[in-house]
Every structure is written in structure tokens, then in C-alpha cells.
Amino acid sequence: QVQLVESGGGVVQPGRSLTLSCAASGFTFGSYAMHWVRQAPGKGLEWVAIIWYDGSNKYYADSVKGRFTISRDNSESTVYLQMNSLRGEDTALYYCARGGVSARPDYWGQGTLVTVSS
Amino acid sequence: DIVMTQTPLSLSVTPGQPASISCKSSQSLLYSDGKTYLYWYLQKPGQSPQLLIYEVSKRFSGVPDRFSGSGSGTDFTLKISRVEAEDVGVYYCMQSIQLSLFTFGPGTKVDIK
Numbered sequence A: 001q002v003q004l005v006e007s008g009g010g011v012v013q014p015g016r017s018l019t020l021s022c023a024a025s026g027f028t029f030g031s032y033a034m035h036w037v038r039q040a041p042g043k044g045l046e047w048v049a050i051i052w053y054d055g056s057n058k059y060y061a062d063s064v065k066g067r068f069t070i071s072r073d074n075s076e077s078t079v080y081l082q083m084n085s086l087r088g089e090d091t092a093l094y095y096c097a098r099g100g101v102s103a104r105p106d107y108w109g110q111g112t113l114v115t116v117s118s
Numbered sequence B: 001d002i003v004m005t006q007t008p009l010s011l012s013v014t015p016g017q018p019a020s021i022s023c024k025s026s027q028s029l030l031y032s033d034g035k036t037y038l039y040w041y042l043q044k045p046g047q048s049p050q051l052l053i054y055e056v057s058k059r060f061s062g063v064p065d066r067f068s069g070s071g072s073g074t075d076f077t078l079k080i081s082r083v084e085a086e087d088v089g090v091y092y093c094m095q096s097i098q099l100s101l102f103t104f105g106p107g108t109k110v111d112i113k
Helices: none
Strands: A003-007 A010-012 A018-025 A033-039 A045-051 A058-060 A068-073 A078-083 A092-099 A105-108 A112-116 B004-007 B010-013 B019-025 B038-043 B049-054 B067-072 B075-080 B089-098 B101-104 B108-112
Touching: A003 A092, A018 A033, A018 A092, A018 A112, A033 A068, A033 A078, A033 A105, A045 A068, A045 A078, A045 A092, A045 B089, A045 B101, A058 A068, A078 A092, A105 B049, B004 B089, B010 B019, B019 B038, B019 B089, B019 B108, B038 B067, B049 B067, B075 B089
Parallel strands: A010 A112, B010 B108
Antiparallel strands: A003 A018, A018 A078, A033 A045, A033 A092, A045 A058, A068 A078, A092 A105, A092 A112, B004 B019, B019 B075, B038 B049, B038 B089, B067 B075, B089 B101, B089 B108
16 A cells, blocks of 8 residues: 655754655555645645656745755655755645646655744 | 635534535636546545545545535535535645646535534
């Protein structure tokens, strides 16, 4: 079965960096796009970024463009989210999700919590 | 950018009764390939979101047939024919007509009376 396990969250000061990881199993990782989606405490879902199955294309929400970088290692079945210049409004539970047919987020991990605070 | 709206934002339903959620997009979600890229997700309390409906009306694997989706263009509806206790949570619509940008609606919280 599809399994996605996020890690790397924690408490970080504003302006600092953090890298999240998402380890995938149960499917042919290199054949699927991957997403990051976040959810601020008590708020709704906000799409963050997508990377194509081969890493050839990457797209970002305007709110993170220029600060966050999505990448992947197909040999390790892992997708990453490097987050720079973190702000308080980046505080959220970060989910990775598989991009299924038409890149739709179809399976989701349990999330990793990022708290940006001094 | 495409803006998604949902109504109502909260809904209290008696078990066994139907429920309906509306989702509207600021522009048509019909793509040149003939598909309409509108999805519905349910986030149960304390859980990750789960895909219910894709391309307006197609149920995802394992989704009970009491869930159905309909609509076209900019107006869409998710219906639950007979609400069960396990259906509580927040329902989100999402668009992906541009595979480079995905937008969720604000969510509709459904609880049981």
C-alpha cells in the first residue's frame, strides 16, 4: 500500500532554514509527481509545490516562491522541501502527497509540523 | 489566479439525512482535453485529507457510493445521500486545471446533530 512518511519538522527562528523529507513506499516512486501541501493551525489546506516525476518541472505557490525549493531523489524514493527565510506565517503542518493521474494529490502522509518562532 | 469558494462553511446533519456542499470557481475548470479538474477531499478529525471525488463525479478507490459529485464549468456540488457518523470532518474542493497551480476551497465543516 502507498505510504508517505514526512520528517524534518521542528521549531525554527524567523529567517532561518529547514529541510523537510518525505519517504515514499508501496508504489513506483519515479513514475509519479509529488506535492507538498500545508495547513496552518486551525486553518484550511494550502498547496505549496509540485515536482514532476523526473524532476524536470517544479512549480510553487506565490507565497513561497523564491524561498522554498522542492527536489527529489528517485533512487531513494524521497521528496524534499528546502525552506529558506522562514516567516511566522510558514508555521503549519506540512503534508507530502503523491501526484496521481493528472497530478492529483491522491495519497497523503501524516504530516510534519513546522513552527517558526523566536 | 483561480479562486475557489464553498457554501456553506459549516453544516450540521442528522444521521441518515442527505447533505450537500457547493463549490464555485472563479473561472471554468473545463480544460481543452475535455476533462474538468475539480476534486473533493475529506479531512476527518485528526487525520490527513483523503481523496473522495476526482474530475467532478468519479469516486476514488474505496469511496462509498453515498458520495457523489456533479457540476460543470464553474459550479460544482458534493452530495452525501445518507450521512453517517464517520462522515464528519472538513470537506474541501480543489482545482487543478493548470497542472502548475492547485487551489483549495476554504473548506466546509460537517458535523452530526
